[in-house]
Amino acid sequence: GENVEQHPSTLSVQEGDSAVIKCTYSDSASNYFPWYKQELGKGPQLIIDIRSNVGEKKDQRIAVTLNKTAKHFSLHITETQPEDSAVYFCAGHDSNYQLIWGAGTKLIIKP
Amino acid sequence: DVKVTQSSRYLVKRTGEKVFLECVQDMDHENMFWYRQDPGLGLRLIYFSYDVKMKEKGDIPEGYSVSREKKERFSLILESASTNQTSMYLCASRSGGSNQPQHFGDGTRLSIL
Numbered sequence: 001g002e003n004v005e006q007h008p009s010t011l012s013v014q015e016g017d018s019a020v021i022k023c024t025y026s027d028s029a030s031n032y033f034p035w036y037k038q039e040l041g042k043g044p045q046l047i048i049d050i051r052s053n054v055g056e057k058k059d060q061r062i063a064v065t066l067n068k069t070a071k072h073f074s075l076h077i078t079e080t081q082p083e084d085s086a087v088y089f090c091a092g093h094d095s096n097y098q099l100i101w102g103a104g105t106k107l108i109i110k111p
Numbered sequence: 112d113v114k115v116t117q118s119s120r121y122l123v124k125r126t127g128e129k130v131f132l133e134c135v136q137d138m139d140h141e142n143m144f145w146y147r148q149d150p151g152l153g154l155r156l157i158y159f160s161y162d163v164k165m166k167e168k169g170d171i172p173e174g175y176s177v178s179r180e181k182k183e184r185f186s187l188i189l190e191s192a193s194t195n196q197t198s199m200y201l202c203a204s205r206s207g208g209s210n211q212p213q214h215f216g217d218g219t220r221l222s223i224l
Contacts, residue, residue: 009151032210043115043201043215044154051210089153097209098169101153 002027002094006102014110019080021105023090024072030092033073034099035064038087047088048075077107085109113138117202117216125224130189132219134202142205143185144213145169145177147198154201160185192223 003026013019025033031052036044050057050064050073057064061080066073077084087106091099118133136143142161146154146169156169158177166177174196178186185204189196199220203213 004153006153034212041217043203043217044213045215046212049210049212093209098156098159099154099209099213101155103151103153 002030002092002100004090004092004100004102006090006105008105009103010106010108012108012110013080015080015082017080019077019084019107021075021088021090021107022072023074023092023102024070025092025100026071027092027094028068028071029095032093033064033066034091035062035075036089036091038089038104040086044089080107080109082109082111113214115202115204115214115216117200117219119219120217121220121222123222123224124189124192126193128189128192128223130192130221130223132187132189132200132202132221134185134187134216135183136185136204136214137183138204138206138214139182140204140206140214141182143179144203144205145175145185145187146201146203147171148201148218149198157187194223197221197223 006023034049037047038044061078063076087104090102115136124130144159145157160166160179176188201218202216205213
C-alpha cells in the first residue's frame with residue numbers, strides 16, 4: 001500500500017529565510033497531494049494541494065512542487081514569518097482514496 | 112464558516128472503561144473521519160463514514176468502534192480502554208470526493224490510566 005515519508009522531522013530557520021519540507025510516496029497511482037498546517041492546540045488545516053497533472057502550484061508565500069517520476073513532492077515557504085511556526089503534514093492517497101499522512105515536520109521560526 | 116466540534120479537549124479515563132468521543136459538524140458533509148495522532152507517526156485513520164449508519168474500517172480499527180446515527184454526528188467508542196490508547200484523537204469531515212479538503216476539529220487529548 002501507499003507509504004508517505006516526510007523529512008525533516010524538525011526544521012529551524014531564521015525569520016525571513018526560506019523553508020523546504022520534502023515528502024516521498026510509494027504508490028505511483030497516487031494523484032492528489034495536500035499539505036496541512038497544524039498550529040498549537042488546533043486541528044490540521046489545508047494550506048495548499050497539488051494534483052498529478054501539474055508540476056508546481058503557488059499561493060503567495062507558499063508553493064508546492066511535484067516530481068512524479070521520482071515520486072516526491074515538496075513544500076516551499078518563502079520569507080518566513082513567526083506565524084509560520086507550526087507542524088506541517090504532507091499526504092498522499094492510498095488505493096482506497098484515503099489519505100496516508102507523513103509523520104509531520106515541526107517548523108520553528110527563529111526571530 | 113466550517114465548524115467541527117469535538118466534545119472534550121481533555122479526557123482522563125481508567126483502564127477497562129467504555130469511552131465515548133463525540134464529534135459534530137455543521138456543514139452537512141457526507142464524509143466523517145476519526146484519526147489518532149501520535150508523535151512521529153502522523154495521523155492514522157481509525158474509522159470513516161460516507162453516510163448515516165455507514166462505517167468503514169481504516170488502518171487501525173482494533174479496539175475501537177463508531178456510530179453515525181445522524182449526518183452531523185460521528186462518535187468514536189473505545190469498548191474497553193487500554194493504556195496504549197492514550198493519544199490525541201482528531202475528527203474531520205469532508206464534502207465530495209477524496210481530493211477535497213478535510214476540516215478538522217481541535218482534537219481530544221485522551222489519557223488512559
